[in-house]
Amino acid sequence: MTPRIAFVGAGPTTLYTLHALLAHHPSPFRLAVYEAQACAGRGTPYRPGWNDPAMLANIASIEIPPLAETLCDWLIRQPPERLADLGIDPDAIGERTFYPRVALGEYFRDQFDAVIDMARARGIELELRTRCRVEDVVSTSGAMILKVRMRSGELADEAFDHVVLATGHQWPAEPEVRPGYFLSPWPASALATVPPCDIGIRGSSLTAIDACIALANIHGSFDENRNGETHYRPASATDAFHMTMMSRKGLLPEADFYAPLPYEPLAICTEEAITRLVASEEDELLDAAFALFKAELAAADPPYAAGIGLEDLDLEGFCEAYFARRAASDPFVWAEANLAKAQHDYAARHTVAWRYAILRMHETLALLVPYLEGTDYRRFVRYFKPVFVDDYATVPHKSIRRLIALHRAGRLDVMAIGDDYRIDTSREEAGASLILGGEQRHFEVFIEAMGQRPLGAAAFPFSSLRQQGIVRDAAPGAGKSEARGIAIDDAFHPIADDIPESRLYCLSLPFLLGRHPFIQGITSSHEMGMVVGEQLAAAIGQANAEEKAA
Incomplete structure (x- = not known):
């Protein structure tokens, strides 16, 4: 019987894993890819609507592992009107240039299509199922069972020999959990209703910058020229618009610095x-x-x-x-x-x-x-x-120029709050209050923007795997503030006695951060994909060899 493989999630991690699998020229297999969104390939960090068009990715073309083509080559062959829609100057395309997040999303979408075409051209039976949500995953003695909510609303059981969970970041679907208090700045479209007022943003790194830039574009605009001069122009009737970023040290991230790529070898700390x-x-x-x-x-x-x-x-x-x-x-x-x-x-x-x-x-x-x-x-x-x-985690120079422009316009400050503070969301008025040093400052809108934190088994989206003991905490008894993710091995298999190693792989970022604290973005998607792609190719080859021997 031809091996059956399922990918849950169709973002860059699945893209790189499938690309790596195909590079091993595996024996025949059947593949299904499930994606809750209408379009495959982009992934949450690069999806329009989820991201404001002005939000910049902090990874340049030279750092993005190529797929069918490099990001630079893809950009160069795009028609001028498409580049204009993506906010890209065709004369400024370069391997060390930073581009809007949504532009990377379009690149990955096209690369996903190219890899799917490559798979089908090799005779792989492949189903790409968008607008289908996997609601649960169950391990049985002979297969993994996915419980899939189809487009029609019907719940179907589908069996696979190997399953790769690549569900990406985990953010609340509705970030405004009470009036004026947001648990995350995503989707950016949810910030569109934020009025011009006193806004608190907990965080001062890339996630906070994303929130800051999205809000700035709602209540004004940036004037930017090719000489690097940037000014912020507030819209009319926005005198009350002001943002305060706050973090333990009250520091802004530094500007991206020049470094040779690929990395030169280390000599001592190898x-x-x-x-x-x-x-x-x-x-x-x-x-x-x-x-x-x-x-x-x-x-x-x-x-x-x-x-x-x-x-x-x-x-x-x-x-x-x-x-x-x-x-x-x-x-x-x-x-x-x-x-x-x-x-x-x-x-x-x-x-x-x-x-x-x-x-x-x-x-x-x-x-x-x-x-x-x-x-x-x-x-x-x-x-x-x-x-x-x-x-x-340095940021594009353009992002730093924008922050400086906002500060000069009197619309942005940064505040150090140390450790001895609390955020009070229990009051009747909208927003939240910062309690620091015995004093209180109220913000009419407050946004949590500290990035993705490690999550433990309790937050894992597939309850049956938790109940079966296949997914469990890497450090049992650790508190919420010390979550170390789920127990996995170096090949991203959940560590459990009752399931074959090659049956299940977890590449879902929030649950890996305890073991892999610097796992992040596209380069990590590529590295994880290389590991799991090789594992899948070996499992497919073994299954086909056993079938022939039988």
């Missing part, structure tokens, strides 16, 4: 060194890994290491030193200087050595995370992870 460290069963695993990190950083940029006193710093001290100068500066003054430096470095093709060293080490240090116990895991999340995230 994957092999971390693997040996884990195998050694070192009692103080995190501190031993931090020692490797310090040695690599000092070798890469001795002046930087000397300037922050790296030799004498422990993990907590390094985190403080890393952010110290920015924390002592006005965030917008720092942003202007940092932007000027980043622009100069891009023009000169100059790489800041210490930044590049930290950027390359984040993936290596991530190998350590599954082996960290309670206290060290909390230290990693509190002190080490913020450094890596700050270093790799």
